[in-house]
Amino acid sequence: MSRSVRVPRFLHELHGDQTTRFDLVLTYLVAIGTAFLIVLRPGTRPVATLWWEIAIVAIIGGDLAGGAVANFTTGTDRYYSARPKLRLVFLALHVLHPLILYFIIGGPPEVWIAIPLFALVSAFVVNGLPRELQPTVAAVLTVAGIMICFSWFVIAPPALWFGPLFLVKLVLGFSVRRAIPETGS
Numbered sequence: 001m002s003r004s005v006r007v008p009r010f011l012h013e014l015h016g017d018q019t020t021r022f023d024l025v026l027t028y029l030v031a032i033g034t035a036f037l038i039v040l041r042p043g044t045r046p047v048a049t050l051w052w053e054i055a056i057v058a059i060i061g062g063d064l065a066g067g068a069v070a071n072f073t074t075g076t077d078r079y080y081s082a083r084p085k086l087r088l089v090f091l092a093l094h095v096l097h098p099l100i101l102y103f104i105i106g107g108p109p110e111v112w113i114a115i116p117l118f119a120l121v122s123a124f125v126v127n128g129l130p131r132e133l134q135p136t137v138a139a140v141l142t143v144a145g146i147m148i149c150f151s152w153f154v155i156a157p158p159a160l161w162f163g164p165l166f167l168v169k170l171v172l173g174f175s176v177r178r179a180i181p182e183t184g185s
Contacts, residue, residue, distance in 0.1 A: 006062070012079060013090065014067070019075030027073070031066025035059065053104045054091050057158070060097055064165040071173030081177055091123050094170060101162060111153045115163045118145050126175035134176040142172040 007015045036057040041175065070076050080087040095116065102112035122141040123178035126134050149155065149163035 007075065013086075014070055014076070015073070016075035016077075016079030018078075019073055023070070023073040023075060027066045027069045030069045031062040034065035034161075034165075035062030038062075056100065057104055061165070062100060063163060064097065064162070064169050068165055068169040068173050071169055072178075074178075076174075077178050080174075087127065087174075088124075091120060091127070091170060091174065094120065094166070097166065098162070101159065105156065105159050106108060107156045107159060108153070111155055111159070114153070115145065115149055115167060119163075119166050122167075123170040123175040126171060127177075131177050135178075138172045138176045142167045145171065 002020035004018050005021055007017055009020055024098045038061040039054060098112045098116040126138045145167040146164050163173055
């Protein structure tokens with residue numbers, strides 16, 4: 001079992017105040033790996049020609065992928081379980097991701113409105129349910145959201161990763177309050 005480590009204050013919103021080395025390593029491997037895939041893989045890189053646009057898309061992709069992992073960790077769950085209002089603020093701030101991506105990647109605006117709206121409404125609904133119902137309802141809504149992504153919309157290849165990562169991070173990962181094991185080092 002991985003030992004607990006104290007998380008620097010400026011990273012509490014990402015990992016909580018205490019997590020494990022294992023969780024940190026996995027979170028950052030996935031975040032960095034996803035960002036590199038977005039930059040290096042033809043088809044996933046935005047058509048943008050400006051380096052800063054590609055960098056912003058890679059950072060958002062890395063944030064969503066790393067957050068999808070971090071939101072399943074005990075450290076993050078414990079932190080937000082103790083701060084239910086901050087949990088709602090965190091969810092609400094995620095309207096920025098699709099807005100920024102829309103301006104950089106482009107494409108039909110309904111993709112950048114409908115998918116995030118479905119994900120955010122789903123996350124708020126799951127968050128408001130009793131704890132025992134949350135995992136199953138979150139799974140149903142995540143699967144439904146992924147099906148909506150790929151059956152109702154034509155999404156340009158540079159944006160294909162967005163919907164599934166957004167849904168996993170917010171609906172399946174963040175909105176579910178999991179049983180929190182006792183702390184131990």
